[in-house]
Amino acid sequence: MQEQPRSIGLIDCNNFYVSCERVFRPDLLTRPVIILSNNDGCAVSRSNEAKAIGVKMGVPVFKIRDLVKDHGIEVFSSNYVLYADMSNRVMSILSEYSPIQEIYSIDESFLDLTGFSDIRERARAMYERVVRDTGIPVCVGIGPSKTLAKLSNFVAKRHPKSNGVFNINLLSPGQVNSVLTNIPTEEVWGVGRKLTASLSEFGIDTVLQLRDADIASMRKKFGVVMEKTIRELRGEACIELEEMASAKKQIINSRSFGKSVGTIEDVQDALAHFVSNAAKKLRDQHSIAGMMQVFIQTDRFRTERPQYCPSVTIPLVMPTANSMTLQKWALAGLESIFRPGYLYKKAGVILSEICDASTYQGDLFASVPEDTEIMKVLDKMNARYGKGTIKLSQDGSRQSWKMRQEKKSPEYTTNWDEIPVCV
Ligand SMILES: [Mg+2]
Structure with a gap:
């Protein structure tokens, strides 16, 4: 059959x-x-x-x-x-x-x-x-x-x-050929601009030419991913559907500020906000992190200004997804690297050494268990009443570093104050 x-x-x-x-x-x-x-x-x-x-x-x-x-x-x-x-x-x-x-x-x-x-x-x-x-x-x-x-x-x-x-x-083989001969290789999944140029040097400009290229020599020249691409173009499913987004091994939350800021209070405020976001992502995937990196950067495009881009890595004694604990350590880390006299344009946090919260073996000598219940309540309230309903006191309350979004439309579907009004 x-x-x-x-x-x-x-x-x-x-x-x-x-x-x-x-x-x-x-x-x-x-x-x-x-x-x-x-x-x-x-x-x-x-x-x-x-x-x-x-x-x-x-x-x-x-x-x-x-x-x-x-x-x-x-x-x-x-x-x-x-x-x-x-x-x-x-x-x-x-x-x-x-x-x-x-x-x-x-x-x-x-x-x-x-x-x-x-x-x-x-x-x-x-x-x-x-x-x-x-x-x-x-x-x-x-x-x-x-x-x-x-x-x-x-x-x-x-x-x-x-x-x-x-x-x-639903097409006949002849129809498939005429479709594929009219599509340039750069439209193929995973073939970027650079690869398009290299393929062109080989005389391969259309999807049809790529599909019919010799697999062995293409693998030799471009690697095994290219072989998969060619097989997929021939109708062989080599890349399976990934139903569950796999848990991330590293979570980064960072952003450029709308304008540069010079005081530690402004950077603290932004960083605390990024840590909250990262911790929420960690909890959403039921993980905890054992390592945190905090970094701040001046504006590298403003070459006339003094530049300073330090970072600090903080190993966490007890891996955690608790926003309060993570914020405490992030802010301590920030204090150790912050220098006045610079204008900072970006800050961020990277959580790593991530593992499954349910399989983590706790610390035998830890006397106080991590308070995860309060984080659950915080996430639940925010899911129900809107992001930011409940937050830690130092979390994005100063506006100085906020993104520039001068023409943002209302949050029509998620914010009671901004739902569309019929008049
Ligand atoms: Mg689209």
Whole structure:
């Protein structure tokens, strides 16, 4: 009996951040819109209208001032709280269409559709349902491997005839060839700009050429990952779906400040906030950390200013996920490296030596058990009433270091004070 080909779906939200803003600003549906990165630096999400005008991905906003003005481009700061919440809604709807889901990024999800007899209808149904229930438009690509599912999605996005859904499994071999010969190698999953250039030196410019390249010599030249890519392009599923995000071995929380700060109080405040975020992530994955690194940095682009970028590593006697303990040590670490007279632009914390909280062997000689209950209460309250409802006293209460977000939209879906109002 011939084995049925795998049917892996890749569902990708269209211009995700822009689409999130448009849900609550329908007046922007046909207007050019861009979303800026942290601190309002570069364009990281663009509406089709903005792409058509020539706004390139990642362009610094100061370079397109004229374009923004001349075309009346609507500009937003990133509103990650909104995007994360909208993402959760999309992902939870998609989870109803297959028991095997890998949430690949904030706006992309793989679904294993192998074995379903109604793949065509299922794909169409999720395409329609997500936009109906959330307002976020998506495209669905289906293929026998993750790499081909991604390429199918690329086709679904660009070809109006596909109507947002494309399944490469339904094509004849000749049709597959003509699709793949029209896609440049840089669109292949895992093939970046650098690799595209090296492949081109080998005379490989299209996906078809890459698929039909000699595996042995390609592995020799580019390594085993390239072999997997080629096999995936041939329809062999080599990369499995990862249903559970594997627990991170290192958690970093750091950010550039909106403006440089010079006092230890401001840096303390920012650092305490980053430690809270990192500790929450640690608890979310049921882990504890045994090592913490704290670092601060001056602005390396301001070369006329004195530079100072120290860090300190703090081994924790008792591994923990307790925000209070971690903050205490982080602030002590900060005190040991902080020097006045510099303007600091960035700070951060790195938690490592991470292990599973449930299997950790406690310290025989520790008299006071770590108070994890209070952290549970804190997380629960914040989940229920909104992030930051309860926090440690020294956690982001000063505003001086906050990110620059001059054009941020309201947190429509997560903050009672900012829910949309009908008038
Ligand atoms: Mg997307």
